[in-house]
Amino acid sequence: MSDTTVGPVPSDEAAAPPSEPAPPTPVVETEAEGGIEGGTEAEAGPAELPARPGGPRRPGRRLLRAAGVTVAAALVGVVIGVGIVELGYHGSTPKTEAAAAGPAAAPTPTAAPTAPAFGAKSNGNHFGSLRDLLIPVPAGFVLGPDYDNYGNDAELTAEQLTAEIDEGLKDLPADKRAKMREFWTGLHVKGTGVRTFKTSASDLVVSIKLRQFNQDEVQKENEYTAFFGGDSGIFRNGPEIPGHPEAHCYLMPVEPGAPIDYLECSAAEGDLLVIMDVEGVALLPKDKIVSLFTAQLDRLARPGASA
Template structure:
């Protein structure tokens, strides 16, 4: 029998709304991480705030490309966003996951194509493949540090971003951690997230 206590199981993440239930429950080896852009570490946003947060994720894109990126976000028909941050128990990585519901599948695919195109524009290196989702998920590694001596470079955080879609849902992942960043583990987390959207309950 399920408990009516909303605090029970909070460590695994909220699941009080249809959208929040689509977020992957906290996997073994992780705990709730830091706030995402000041919106908390486990929450849900309405359409307008979700669009603003998605635009903020377009760091490094300027000029015509930036205007096109923001225009496409406005045209998405974004209906809402659930978000959660996962921090490695060993404090070596933080993974931010956004699950967004769109008005239709075509809008989702169009934005996925734009986001992966921008990753190429930013000259990001291809990251690990997401198993069983090679056609609807892509990961890219952020540039390696270029400033400082060897020790300073090694101490700087590494990063990886991923974009994926399934049905009318778009999934955005951003991961940051100490070198060497375990990109394969992050790709596996994304694969589980996509599987949880397609088959809720399978990964709880």
């Protein structure tokens, strides 16, 4: 607000008899007020995911079965696997005398922050779409081949996975089928998310899977995978993932001098079992593999997943 005081202003003297002096000139004061218009805020929305091309299925699962994995673990493993712009800065709208006479404009209320669409709670459980929790296709990659019959960018619900389990168990004796069904129910499976990508030269193919189920069972399966990957002596040791001691990477057994190599990484992050399969021309690029798996685990880290 600005105050302007106008001082004494001389006025013309009216004709008067010489015997009477002219009256004193009055002092006039005027006051003007101006307002500051508020600003608005705009926020950017999340980017959309790319479309899905098709491709071949990844080999190599029979190697784990050959290592002594039970029928129950194999069934469960296969099926689960799958800025602010500020307007009117300091009153950008020119003030006028007419506007100055009115009251100052009320500030525009700020909208409440929007809740995230996906993330991790403090207790380790994740919320939102599993496809959102997966890392986007990294720079230098495009969507890759289909993973089994799940496609290359998909999310399967608990109902879909349960239907596949029932189909896989239908030929078992009734008592064994009932035990497997009970085991599956105890996992409290919520779903599976899968995304694959490959380099433009197709010399490296990566698939990442998020399996969401009971936290205790997630931890057990990760420990089980770590045992076969390291302590069993069947597989070759893979790279470590800095900052994520729960992560384990190992290389599949191949013939000496084989042109193609295979690697798998596994980690437990709350209610998510994270598995990354890599297939590529030997020797596999260690730094790139570590960077990809680190990015995925960091995205899922508590207390919230990051975009």
